[in-house]
Amino acid sequence: MNQIGERSCPICGNSQREIFFELSEIPAFCNLLWKERQAALNCTKGDIKLAFCHNCGFIDNVAFDSVKINYTEDYECSLDFSPRFQTNAQSLAEDLMARYQLQNKKIIEIGSGKGDFLVLLCQQNNNYGIGFDPTYVYRPEHDQYNVEFIQDYYSERHANYQSDLIICRHTLEHIPNPASFLKTLRCNIGNTFKPKIFFEEPKAQDTFNLQGNCVI
Numbered sequence: 001m002n003q004i005g006e007r008s009c010p011i012c013g014n015s016q017r018e019i020f021f022e023l024s025e026i027p028a029f030c031n032l033l034w035k036e037r038q039a040a041l042n043c044t045k046g047d048i049k050l051a052f053c054h055n056c057g058f059i060d061n062v063a064f065d066s067v068k069i070n071y072t073e074d075y076e077c078s079l080d081f082s083p084r085f086q087t088n089a090q091s092l093a094e095d096l097m098a099r100y101q102l103q104n105k106k107i108i109e110i111g112s113g114k115g116d117f118l119v120l121l122c123q124q125n126n127n128y129g130i131g132f133d134p135t136y137v138y139r140p141e142h143d144q145y146n147v148e149f150i151q152d153y154y155s156e157r158h159a160n161y162q163s164d165l166i167i168c169r170h171t172l173e174h175i176p177n178p179a180s181f182l183k184t185l186r187c188n189i190g191n192t193f194k195p196k197i198f199f200e201e202p203k204a205q206d207t208f209n210l211q212g213n214c215v216i
């Protein structure tokens with residue numbers, strides 16, 4: 001294991017982190033479908049160099065180069081075609097409905113993808129949803145629901161959007177500086193509104209256990 005000091009932890013600022021996994025020249029995106037084989041072979045590639053912060057537990061890729069990442073409509077990470085995933089999403093939607101009494105409520109989803117989960121929350125109980133995601137693709141059927149989508153990254157430009165609930169599922173781990181993002185969110189909320197906040201993140205240990213069973 002190597003010690004690194006050149007890039008401090010984006011969460012706690014600790015400059016002494018431990019690199020525990022390295023992989024070179026892999027596709028920068030894993031959720032793009034290429035029309036031709038050669039285009040896939042020529043895709044933008046980058047390195048993975050995972051560092052663990054012993055101070056706060058944060059793990060990130062210190063070789064990450066944001067210039068290589070550009071989320072567009074072509075990015076497809078939706079799993080909503082899977083019956084198993086649908087069951088999970090439905091169950092979570094029902095849980096959120098009950099937990100936060102989602103009726104006549106305004107809901108912001110940051111990283112709403114193609115919009116399926118937000119629609120799930122807003123197709124009943126007269127809720128109104130606003131989704132932020134640069135990869136959103138307009139679908140005419142969305143016009144029948146109380147939802148709107150902003151094809152953009154959520155940022156300080158969107159401070160005028162307020163809601164009763166803010167959800168952010170499997171998105172924070174894609175943001176290079178999560179602490180900075182959370183500060184922006186906190187700043188946007190201000191002190192007048194008091195929305196409920198719901199974040200859902202993958203468990204790193206599960207991912208590493210899966211990797212252990214794969215040939216990479």
Ligand SMILES: [Zn+2]
Nearest residue numbers: 009012053056
């Ligand atoms: Zn840290």
